[in-house]
Amino acid sequence: MTTDINEITEKSKARSRLITHGFLVFFALIMLYPLVWLAVSSLKPSNIIFSDTSIIPRHFEWENYYRGWVGVAAPFRTFFQNSFVIASLAVVGNVLACSFVAYAFARLDFSFKRPLFAIMLMTIMLPVHASLIPQYILFNYFGWVNTILPIVMPKFLAVDAFFIFLMVQFIRGIPRELDEAAMIDGAGPIRIYFSIILPLLTPALVTTAVFSFIWTYEDFLTPLIYLTSIENYTVPQGLRLLQASRGANSWGPMLAMSLLSLVPLFVIFFVFQRKLIDGIATTGLKG
Amino acid sequence: MTQTKNLSKKQNGVAFLFLSPWIIGFLMLTLGPILGSMYLSFTDYDLFTAPEWTGFSNYERLLGGDARYLQSLKVTFGYVLFSVPLKLGFALFLALILNRGLKGLGFYRSVFYLPSLLGGSVAVAIMWRQIFSYDGFINQFLWSAFEIDAPSWITNPDYALGTLVLLAGWQFGAPMVIFLAGLKQIPQDMYDAASIDGARPVQQFFYVTIPLLTPIIFFNFVMQVIGSFQAFTPSYIISDGSGGPADSTLFYTLYLYEQAFTDFRMGYASAMAWVLVLIISAATAVSFLSAKHWVHYSDEN
Structure with missing residues (x-):
């Protein structure tokens, strides 16, 4: 029964x-x-x-694919090169700068630590538009418009604060005994950062690198504002150029280049999908 | 000996060395510009001649003198109002299905997540525009399956914003992943206890799953609202850079971009930026205030 x-x-x-x-x-x-x-x-x-x-x-x-690659005013190869250079520099900038700052917040003792940490967290929520226009005026004053500096330089100044937060959380999980052992061996904070924290931080650095690459590669607004001549355009701008200059039979090349522009993202997705999904699940990063 | 003493001492020198990138960045690229845009919002400034103080006139214009601005507010609020619930609804629904211990969870999760990863790109927006165009594949399908002669979704002011909402809905993967992680945190004992008390699956869902998930729902809601107010690329590409047809997809950020970088009304655009910050802050504050009434935190009984 x-x-x-x-x-x-x-x-x-x-x-x-x-x-x-x-x-x-x-x-x-x-x-x-x-x-x-x-x-x-x-x-x-x-x-x-x-x-x-x-x-x-x-x-x-x-x-x-051939006609799209040859392009309207500049070959797509140029746009891909520009995008890869910018996205790679953004990765280096975020990994270096954010890990420096995260190390200080997670391990070192200094004046005004709490208020500074609170300010850092607040900047995560701040919309980019709050600083967009004066930043443009500043970079224009520096003569940096139509160069990659306005896009890349902020990454070396740890402006993407959520990566700092991600790394602070990660460093807090690294046993302090390791630091103390190194300290007894006579290592100062700088050596501890390079020889202990940085190697153990690798998983968080990879997450940071992957998301930095994707977001910079996809970003349209910043290049649209700063990169004004066609030979400096990134891939999204190149696609926009194809869209804007379309004739009756340019649909094919435009869709071909659209798909091609997604290929690097597909590759990253297949290689790092666990990393991406864990990164989102644990920190709530936007996708 | 001196080393152990250092442990309890402040390490200001070396600490500020490590912090220096962020401190320079914060002062030069965040705090300075925020104060700068506050000043500019009270001026007329075209980038070429010195800013001219105009008091509150930019704000006065925002409050009533600019029909396109009011239209952009309407469009943006409409977008946030529809796209956030749609996205979170899909995300929660699929997370709940995927959390039932099915085989192939990793596969489904990856497939549903993929659009989130690609969704912000220009390529996807171009694709979306083609799919919803008059002879795009949606209309081909409607015609061949039901003989419906549907309008051009993209160029019809009644439907254009709807295509953008759908594009946002298509990208439910990231919040779904967060929901899934949240669902995994709910301890099995809670369900066991509930079922000993005679709670059926439906009751378990409403009295265990949903209350314990409210902090995650809240988090996703706030993040999506903040993000949706700032959406730019889809509206720019799908409307071909114009916010059209008839300004029906004129997002706040698109209008701001146009004012600042096409018309060089930097002062007016700065006022717009400040109002956007205030709107987003207010939306966040309201969410946090409402959280007291519906978000369940396990430590408060």
């Missing part, structure tokens, strides 16, 4: 699991369909992207 009931509940459980999986797969397909559509459309001739609804292109129009 009891086995019968168990069997029935087992069966209905299995069925409900199946329904749930069915729903999730269906939902996942809907979620991913726009990206599939983008990939497929980027391989269709421009004049039939909207009339030919087939999911598999009749023939592969690689021409779209």
